[in-house]
Amino acid sequence: MTIVNDIRQVLKDHARLSADTTTLAEDADLYQAGLTSHSSVNVMLALEGKFDVEFPDRMLKRGVFGSIASIRDAITELTAA
């Protein structure tokens, strides 16, 4: 699925995880994998660039960037609108 692959690429470039983002489970906890508050912000900005979306304030939360699956759900919602 291409959205997920793009998310994995963004994580690889910006999340500074200790885990391999290409094989990380979609529901794996990114914070457990080493995502920090500041790097989650870089991920958020990179996702906005990649998918040409803007996260509304209600989505600027820890949970939204907590796993590949939760990011995919947010992107899907924003690109469908």
Place this chain on the structure above:
Amino acid sequence: MQYDNKSLYDGLVASGLIIPTGEPGVFGRNAVFEDVLERFNGLVTQLAQADGAEKFTFPPTLAREVFEKSGFMKSFPQLAMGVVSFCGCGKDHAELVSRIADGKSYDDLMTRTGVVLIPAACYPIYPSFTGTLPEGGRLVDMTHWVFRHEPSEEPTRMQSFRVREFVRVGSPEAVIEWRNMWLQRGLTLLQSLGLPAQEEVASDPFFGRVGKMLANNQREQKLKFEVVVPVISEENPTAVCSFNYHQDYFSKTFEIMQANGELAQTACLGFGLERVCMALFKHHGFDPKQWPAAVRSKLWP
């Protein structure tokens, strides 16, 4: 009780407690104000007496290298206050003097120095923790002038003020336990002075849209608490004491390890000393001689 900016500011000025300088958020304090501040700080010292903190004092200038490494600009660029100086030649000097005489900008003739004004009371100490901590970690006690670029008409929002700060560095368990102990101590101390103090989950004033996310994260994880007292507003009470749990942010940045070889964690707490004084003046009046006996006997035993 009525709360507003203006009546508190005007009252503080009229009673001579603060002396305006023409710049918002920058004022002098008279001997009565300073006495209250020092007495309150003394009560904090008493509370902390048995804790065995190491006491340090750093100047109001922070090495720019430390400031940059700390990541302050990622989070609060709007609050930073740098220090510039004139490093030009004789010709530049003539130009500088003439521009000042004409009321023109001379920013381009000034050069940044090796220091910035310290933005938070705990910042100077972290680089000194680099390396391996002793068993049980460390506890540090400092009172510093800090600087925030937020000129405001609110008397409680100052460009420069004093913070009584403690920093704990050690294992996550030790740091959290210490933070929780002080949260209770802070509340009890302020309530014992007749102030309607309450604790709140809080967030720092992170900059911009990115900051919104950082603030949400901080709140969700309950990394910051404040003890608040209504001073200029009932709906938005003023933080008089603030507790920040940094997890491993500073330990990663400054490579601070526990004795067992694991990464350490840090937390700090600070009493905003001027704000505590203003809360006391607001709630008990501008003349400390008229304050309730119970409050007076604590501050002037």
